[in-house]
Amino acid sequence: MAYDILYCALCGKNYNDVNKLITDDDVTLCDVCYDFCAAAKGDEETNPPEVRSGPAADR
Numbered sequence: 001m002a003y004d005i006l007y008c009a010l011c012g013k014n015y016n017d018v019n020k021l022i023t024d025d026d027v028t029l030c031d032v033c034y035d036f037c038a039a040a041k042g043d044e045e046t047n048p049p050e051v052r053s054g055p056a057a058d059r
């Protein structure tokens, strides 16, 4: 994998378009999408995994 070309797995923006990219569990998300996912699954782990629509939506 290339380390210098990272982009959000959800919105597809690259590191130049966003404030920050967070790589979590093999999925790279921008700060906006990461915050969205964290808010969605942070409180209730029993939420339907709809937000994990990345390449690692295998869980």
Ligand SMILES: [Zn+2]
Binding pocket: 008, 009, 010, 011, 012, 013, 029, 030, 031, 032, 033, 034
């Ligand atoms: Zn994003």
